[in-house]
Every structure is written in C-alpha cells, then in structure tokens.
Amino acid sequence: GGSSRYVAEVNGHKVAVQSVDEIYTEMIRTGDFAQYINKNQEDLTDEDRRLLKEQAYTIVESRVLAAQLADKYQIVTTDAEVANAIRSIEFFRDGETGQFDKARYEDYLRQTGTVAAQFENSVRSDLTNQKLVRYLALGAVSGDSRLAELAAIENATGSFELVTINYDQFKGERNPVTLEEIEQLYELKKSELITDNRVKLAYIHIKADDYLDQVEISDEAIKQGIAQLETRTFDRIEIAATSDAEKEAALSALNSVYDEIASGELSFEKAAESDAVKAVNGHLVAKETIKLGAIGDAAFDAVLFDLDLNAPLSKPFATDTGVYMLSLTGVKNVMGSGIDVTSMVRNQLAEPLVADLYYAAQEKFEKLAEIYRDDLESIANELGAEVITTDWLSLDQKEGVLENDEFYSSVAYLDLANTPVVSAPFAPGENEGALVKVIEFDANHAMTLDEAKPLLTEVIKRNKLRMAMAIELDQLKDKAESGAVNLETYAKEQGYDFFALNDLVARYMDPSALNSIAFEALMASYYEQPVAPYMMLHDGAEGIALVNVKAFKAGSIDDYSAIERQEKRGLLQNDQANYELNAIFEDFKSRSKVKRLANPFMQ
Structure with missing residues (x-):
C-alpha cells in the first residue's frame, strides 16, 4: 500500500x-x-x-x-x-x-x-x-602460494643491457604513405573512426593577481617591510645623557670627531677613545646584532635601519635614552640570497588590498552574470576584463582551457545541443572566477575519408616506422647473439640510447632513472621471467627496445623481511576481504x- x-x-x-x-x-x-x-x-x-x-x-x-x-x-x-x-x-x-x-x-x-x-x-x-x-x-585465506607469486616478481633480480630507439631517433628509411593504403585502412576501421565532441568557447577569467597593478604601495612602507626581515650588525658610540645640557655636550663631542671618521682619518674605535668623547663618558659598543624593535627605541631604529653599507656612518643623534653615533658593519636578510625581497614585501603588503579589490570584482561579476546572462562583452566591459575566444577544442581530450577540471565540468554539464549556452560563474582556481559560453558544439560522428586522412596517415607512418625499427633491432639481435656486434658500441654509433643495469631488483626499480621505452621493456622482461641469457624485442608506446637479459633470478618469499612478509600478507588478505565483501x-x-x-x- x-x-x-x-x-x-x-x-x-x-x-x-x-x-x-x-x-x-x-x-x-x-x-x-x-x-x-x-x-x-x-x-x-x-x-x-x-x-x-x-x-x-x-x-x-x-x-x-x-x-x-x-x-x-x-x-x-x-x-x-x-x-x-x-x-x-x-x-x-x-x-x-x-x-x-x-x-x-x-x-x-x-x-x-x-x-x-x-x-x-x-x-x-x-x-x-x-x-x-x-x-x-x-x-x-592468503596462503604462501599468493605471496610466492607476488615475491617472484617483486623480489626478482637481473642484469640487463638495453638499446632503445624512439621514433624521432630512427635513422632508417621512412617509406611514404599512399592514398591506396589510407583508403584500405579507412574501409577496415571506419566503424571505429569517430570524431571527438568539439566546442568553440568564449570566456571571461578573472584572477586576484590581475588587480596587483591597481594597488600602490609606498616606498617607505616597502622599506619598513624589508627592515622587518633583516638583522643588522653595527658598532656604536654611546653616551648616557638625560638633560638637554648633557645631550648638547654629548652631541658636540661626537660632532667633533664625525668628519674625521667620515673621511677615514680616524677609525670608529679610535674615535671612541678620543679625549673629546672620553670627556663626556662616551664608550664603544662593538659588533652588536639586532632585529627591528629589539632595542625598544623607535628613534634609534629609524637611524639604524636607514643606513646602508654604501653609507654606513650615521650623524650623531639624541633619543630619550641617550646620544649615539652608529657604524653599520653588516646586513643579513632572513630570507637568504637569491630572493627578490623588495617584490616579495610589496606583494605581501599588497595582498590584502588586492583581495579586497578581487572580492568586490567577484561579487560584481556574479551580479553582472545574472543581469546580462549570455552577453559576455557587456560583462567584461563593466568588469574591465576581456572576453577570450577559442578555436575548436576537443571536449573528449580536454584540450586547452578544458584541461582545468572546473572549466571542463562547467562546459561538459551544459545542454550542448542548444548552443549558444552559458555556464554559471565558477572558480577555476583559488581566488579566480570565470564564466564560459559555448558558442558552437560539434557532436561526435563517423569520420568521412577526408576527416580521417590526417589520422590514418600518421597511423600508417607509425606502423611502417615501427616495422622498419623492429627489423633493424631484430637484425641487431642476431648479430649480438653471434658476438659479431657489441650493443653499447652499436648504440653509440647510431645515436640510440643504451643502458647497462646490473643486479637490479624489481621492487626497487626507479622509473625516473630510465626512459619510458627502457622501463616498459624491463617490466615486460620481469613479468616474462626469462631463462638467461636471453634477448627480446619490446614494442613500446614511444619506440622499440632490444633487451639483453644477461642474468635473471625469480624472487622468493625469503627475500622479504619478517615485517615485510606480515605487511604483504595483510595487504593480500584485505584485497581478498574486499573482493569477498562485494x-x-x-x-x-x-x-x-x-x-x-x-x-x-x-x-
């Protein structure tokens, strides 16, 4: 009921x-x-x-x-x-x-x-x-038979030589493709030859970074920001003075030696020992290293952090804590070398201001999208953005801007049969906004002979090339097996890639240390578990390899440690349990x- x-x-x-x-x-x-x-x-x-x-x-x-x-x-x-x-x-x-x-x-x-x-x-x-x-x-049940199968591959060891040829390296004859060959292949494969779904797009894409140029940061603010990242080493002559009369006497004493220090006639250390400075109880504080604010005297910091190593000597000055003269000896930035600190600080200071501009633009973007809907030009004009248009893009291959998952989803889930059609605003990335319009949609269909020609031409070219490369490596195999040719010498003469790999363990094989053809060939030889010595050809996605298996030994359970055996059994049991649960x-x-x-x- x-x-x-x-x-x-x-x-x-x-x-x-x-x-x-x-x-x-x-x-x-x-x-x-x-x-x-x-x-x-x-x-x-x-x-x-x-x-x-x-x-x-x-x-x-x-x-x-x-x-x-x-x-x-x-x-x-x-x-x-x-x-x-x-x-x-x-x-x-x-x-x-x-x-x-x-x-x-x-x-x-x-x-x-x-x-x-x-x-x-x-x-x-x-x-x-x-x-x-x-x-x-x-x-x-995860018996040792399953573990042994896994160990035979994972713990296999071998020594190999490989000669690999990718399609661009091959120096042999490249036979032309005839129209007859294209037509024959078309008749054979035409039921499988389908065009991609394609779209032509217009879109608006705004990013927070687009608003960086609209923000002005003063030189003084940047200077202060850089100072926050610095430690400064300096010498100083310090005179305790509290009353105006004491400060005036101290300033007079330091001014009397300033010109000699500035001209190089008198060292900073000797100036501190001069009669004039001693008379007002001045003394030297050497090699002090501080960060901005460490002393707690803003007037002192203002003088110290205004110096640079090209003009390291300060004029004598008075603060609430005393009278000083400074000599800068070192500047160290906590960010280290090789970093554009000025740009970094400017961007940091600009970030909140840029964010405000961007969020305002994003809010405006969403409102404009409701008002104008499919009129991207009007939206872009009011935003100060641009409308970007594309040629045909494959939806199936996620070409161009469709490589971004959010762009792809925003297009793929539209009613493409009724173009032009516009998406809702979406975020292709952090602090980014976009709106995309599908101008035209070309649904997939069976290829005509003319549409298929470029694809079939490449297929036939590749097949002919593969055949010629296989013949060359097969001949090389015969010569190498007879001892007439050394693989390494041959590879060097022909400009092919050669790898010599000894005592390799399957589970420790590093794909990044080999080109893709060599890695595919090695994996194939491991899974075949050949009886060494043995040579084999491997036809890979990027080319062909000749593998000389000089030595090979299948792995065993004993090659695992006790902990590894326990972990492997656990993984196999979980795999079995998931299968059984389903x-x-x-x-x-x-x-x-x-x-x-x-x-x-x-x-």
Whole structure:
C-alpha cells in the first residue's frame, strides 16, 4: 500500500521518505546530480528530478542492506565510536591545540546544509564497512602460494643491457604513405573512426593577481617591510645623557670627531677613545646584532635601519635614552640570497588590498552574470576584463582551457545541443572566477575519408616506422647473439640510447632513472621471467627496445623481511576481504525482499 512516510520495505525494514529526501536534497545543493544527468540545475525537468530521486533511493537502499548485512555478522558500530571518529577528523581540530573544535564541526554542518544525524549516519556506515572488511580479512585465506607469486616478481633480480630507439631517433628509411593504403585502412576501421565532441568557447577569467597593478604601495612602507626581515650588525658610540645640557655636550663631542671618521682619518674605535668623547663618558659598543624593535627605541631604529653599507656612518643623534653615533658593519636578510625581497614585501603588503579589490570584482561579476546572462562583452566591459575566444577544442581530450577540471565540468554539464549556452560563474582556481559560453558544439560522428586522412596517415607512418625499427633491432639481435656486434658500441654509433643495469631488483626499480621505452621493456622482461641469457624485442608506446637479459633470478618469499612478509600478507588478505565483501553483499542483495511503496515524493 501507499504511505506518505515510507518509500519501501527492505527485508521488513521500512525506508523513510525523509532519508531519501536528505540524499536527494544534498545532490541538488552540491551539484552532485551532474554525474547522473548532464544539465544545469535550473534546466532539470520533472522527469530528471524523478530519476534523481530514484538514484537517491538506490543509495539509501544500499546503506540499509549494508547495515542489515553487518547485523547478520553481529557487527555493531556504537555511538561512542562514531563520536570518536568525528573527533579524529583533522578538519574539525583546532589549529593550535589539536583538539576537536565543536564550533568548527557545527560551522561545517551549517555551511554545507548537512543535518548532524545525516553526517553521523554516513560516518557510521563507513565504520561498519571497515569492520566488515576487517572481519572478513581474519578469515581470508592468503596462503604462501599468493605471496610466492607476488615475491617472484617483486623480489626478482637481473642484469640487463638495453638499446632503445624512439621514433624521432630512427635513422632508417621512412617509406611514404599512399592514398591506396589510407583508403584500405579507412574501409577496415571506419566503424571505429569517430570524431571527438568539439566546442568553440568564449570566456571571461578573472584572477586576484590581475588587480596587483591597481594597488600602490609606498616606498617607505616597502622599506619598513624589508627592515622587518633583516638583522643588522653595527658598532656604536654611546653616551648616557638625560638633560638637554648633557645631550648638547654629548652631541658636540661626537660632532667633533664625525668628519674625521667620515673621511677615514680616524677609525670608529679610535674615535671612541678620543679625549673629546672620553670627556663626556662616551664608550664603544662593538659588533652588536639586532632585529627591528629589539632595542625598544623607535628613534634609534629609524637611524639604524636607514643606513646602508654604501653609507654606513650615521650623524650623531639624541633619543630619550641617550646620544649615539652608529657604524653599520653588516646586513643579513632572513630570507637568504637569491630572493627578490623588495617584490616579495610589496606583494605581501599588497595582498590584502588586492583581495579586497578581487572580492568586490567577484561579487560584481556574479551580479553582472545574472543581469546580462549570455552577453559576455557587456560583462567584461563593466568588469574591465576581456572576453577570450577559442578555436575548436576537443571536449573528449580536454584540450586547452578544458584541461582545468572546473572549466571542463562547467562546459561538459551544459545542454550542448542548444548552443549558444552559458555556464554559471565558477572558480577555476583559488581566488579566480570565470564564466564560459559555448558558442558552437560539434557532436561526435563517423569520420568521412577526408576527416580521417590526417589520422590514418600518421597511423600508417607509425606502423611502417615501427616495422622498419623492429627489423633493424631484430637484425641487431642476431648479430649480438653471434658476438659479431657489441650493443653499447652499436648504440653509440647510431645515436640510440643504451643502458647497462646490473643486479637490479624489481621492487626497487626507479622509473625516473630510465626512459619510458627502457622501463616498459624491463617490466615486460620481469613479468616474462626469462631463462638467461636471453634477448627480446619490446614494442613500446614511444619506440622499440632490444633487451639483453644477461642474468635473471625469480624472487622468493625469503627475500622479504619478517615485517615485510606480515605487511604483504595483510595487504593480500584485505584485497581478498574486499573482493569477498562485494560478492557477499551482491548475494545478500539478490536474496533480499524489497517492496517498493507508492509515495507521492517519488513521482
């Protein structure tokens, strides 16, 4: 019978419409529905929404069955375990204390529009599945036969020589492609020759960095910012003085030696020992290193951090703490060498101002998109941005700007059959905003002979080239096996790549140390486990390799340490347990009694 509260009975358990509604609402809110229906939310028809509700029901039904299966195996996930799991989620922890922050958790629920019970049920389901896998892993048989198979490859050792030829290196004859060959291949393959889905786009793309030039930072602010990153080493002559008369006498004494120091006639150290300075109790403080603000005297800092090594001597000056003359001897930047500190500081100072400009532009962008919709030129003019247009781009190959996942998704989920069509504003990256318009759409179709010619020409060229390269390496193989040719010498003479690899262990093989052809060839030889010595040809994606297997030994379980053997068995058991869990679930589902109930929500 029908009910307004329930949508189904699964093995006697009534499935509430609320649980389906929660999943359906989440799909619509987050845009996850796009993986099932290729449309914008505003374009969803009643039938589309009915299908999405069915998908939401399927998810809920699977969760109910999983919970019932867990009950069958007497696996229970307690409220305390759910709470502990949530508290352990890094995102919900305080950045300073590392403790669970309830406010962060509640903010997340509020911002995502998620009901606490819904989130907790999702965590409970994940924990239950993990327990099921662990339970089945305890009984999973991972005998030494499976471990031995793994060890035979992972622990295999060998010594190899390789000569590799990529297609660009080959120096042999390259035979031309005839029209007859193209036509023959077209007839053979035309059922497989399909064009890509293609689009022509116009789009607006704004970034926070675009607003950097609009921000003015004063030289003084930059100078102060740089000073914050510096430590300065200096000598100083210091005279204690508090009254105006004492300060005037001290300044007079230092001024009497200033010109001699500046001209180089008198050293800074000797000046401190002069009769004039001694008379006012002046003394030298040498090789002091400080950061800005360390002394706590702003007037002192202003003089010290205004000096540079080209003009290291300060004029005598008075502050509330005394009378001084400084000689700068060293400047060190905490950022180290090789960094443009001026640009770095300017950008740091500009960042909050740029962010304000960008956020204002982003807000304006979204409003303009609502007003003008598909009129990108008007939007761009008011934003001070530009409209960028593209030639044909392959949607299937994610060409050009479509390489960005957000751009691709924003285009792929539009109703491309009704171009021109415009996306909603989206963020292709951090502090970036974009809007894309599909101007034209060319749906995939069977290629004509003319459309297929460029592709087929390259295929035939590559096949002919591959054949010629294989013949050359096959001849080289015969000569090398007879001892008539040395592989390394031959490779050097022909300009091919040569690798000599001794005592290589399969699981420690470094792909980055070899070119792709050599690595493919080595992996192929390991899996073939040949009897050495042996030579083999390997036809790879980028070229062809001749592999000389000088020595080879299959690995064994004994090559693993005791800890490694335990870890490998655990991984194999988990693989087996996951496989068994899927099989058990599907069997349980097929035997379950599911009764759908008429409910207006699902219509």
